[in-house]
Amino acid sequence: MELIKQNSQSQIIKSLIVIFLGSVALAISAKVKIPFYPVPMTMQTFVVLFVGISFGYKIGLATICLYLIEGLAGLPVFSNSPERGVGILYFTGPTMGYLIGFLSACVLASFVKTSDNYFIIFLKLILSVSTIYILGVIWLGTLIGWDKPLLELGVSPFLLAEIFKITLLTVLAKKIIKLRKII
Numbered sequence: 001m002e003l004i005k006q007n008s009q010s011q012i013i014k015s016l017i018v019i020f021l022g023s024v025a026l027a028i029s030a031k032v033k034i035p036f037y038p039v040p041m042t043m044q045t046f047v048v049l050f051v052g053i054s055f056g057y058k059i060g061l062a063t064i065c066l067y068l069i070e071g072l073a074g075l076p077v078f079s080n081s082p083e084r085g086v087g088i089l090y091f092t093g094p095t096m097g098y099l100i101g102f103l104s105a106c107v108l109a110s111f112v113k114t115s116d117n118y119f120i121i122f123l124k125l126i127l128s129v130s131t132i133y134i135l136g137v138i139w140l141g142t143l144i145g146w147d148k149p150l151l152e153l154g155v156s157p158f159l160l161a162e163i164f165k166i167t168l169l170t171v172l173a174k175k176i177i178k179l180r181k182i183i
Helices: 002-031 044-072 087-091 096-109 118-144 150-154 156-176
Strands: none
Touching: 002 044, 044 087, 044 096, 044 118, 044 156, 096 118, 118 150, 118 156, 150 156
């Protein structure tokens, strides 16, 4: 009985460490801007999908939630913070829908399996990242008005970078899933 209790405690500690490190990786990925056309690319969506694939949906969701809580608490973890504000002020700005979309994208990415062929993995990741943009555009339209060119502002500039990141994850996915067994 004592051995089971120790294993359970060590599993909880390991999970908490993974969640914390995942939130740190997400914060770092928000700050690293890679020159890309037409707008610089961050690796945030890559890390969100990576977390879903490698951590599974439970630990993945906890990781994304911790990241969002850190941002809401005023830590400068979001892409354009502290330059454009911190905390709830930044969170409720134009990117809120995208940030909330991280949760659904992470969960959907966790459904990638090693038995999936590469085409299925690619489709699952496209669906996952699409939820980020759908929620992002819905919030953007609510915030700035539905009469604006929302797709041109909130989706089109990022499509090429997303295809690149999803293609890279598709190729790596079967190896990334193996991390779940460690976690």
